[in-house]
Amino acid sequence: MLAAVVAAGGLGVTAYGTFVSARVAEDQLNQSKVQNEERTMRQASRVNMWGEGKYEVIANRSLDPAYAWVIMRDGSREYPVVAGTLPPCTRVSIATSNLEEAIIDFVPKPHAKARRHSMSPAALWFVDTDGRAWRRDYQGGGLRPMYEPLKAVYAISNLVAKEEPLDECGAAS
Structure with missing residues (x-):
């Protein structure tokens, strides 16, 4: 027992x-x-976008470059506009009017003037150095991975962008 x-x-x-x-x-x-x-x-969390007056500002606070598109919205339709390579530790300011102009060229002429005033930035879409695509929604939206490719891409013909170095830059902890 x-x-x-x-x-x-x-x-x-x-x-x-x-x-x-x-x-x-x-x-x-x-x-x-x-x-x-x-x-x-790590890198994606250090790339942001916000508006400052007549400019859209994209900040890449990572130590690596990223390739970006600004997603402009007209009602429910979105237009990806190529912003190009974001250098490391850099703030890029793009005139909102340049983003609108890039799209207006592709909108039927009778509607172009009316559409210009209804467009607004919706998101930042970018690819990190590992080739992963991300979307950060403009108005405080979260960061999320993107799996579907961009359907149409509009290029800015005369991109007027101002680049400035960022002091607060480095690897995410």
Whole structure:
């Protein structure tokens, strides 16, 4: 009888040890997934866009270049406009009127004037140095990976952009 109690106790300790080991392994796996996601988003989290008066400002606070498009919206239709390569540690200011002009050339002429006044920046779409595409919505929207390709791309013929170095730049911690 005593041997059965000791065996059952040993079995209980072994089962508890196995349960604890499984929990530790699961926690380590979850932590590894979080670290991998953070590593994947490291550069993307350091690229932003906002408006300042008549300019759209794109800041690349990472140590790597990124290739970007500004997504302009006219009602429900979106127009990706090539902004080009964003150098590392740089702030690029683009006149909003230049972004509009790039699209107006592709809009049927009778509607061009009316459409110009209804366009607004909607998002920043960019590709990081690892080739991953990202979208950051303009009005405080979050950052999310993009899987579908851009359907149409409009180029800015006479891009008037001002580039300035950023002091607060570096690898994300």
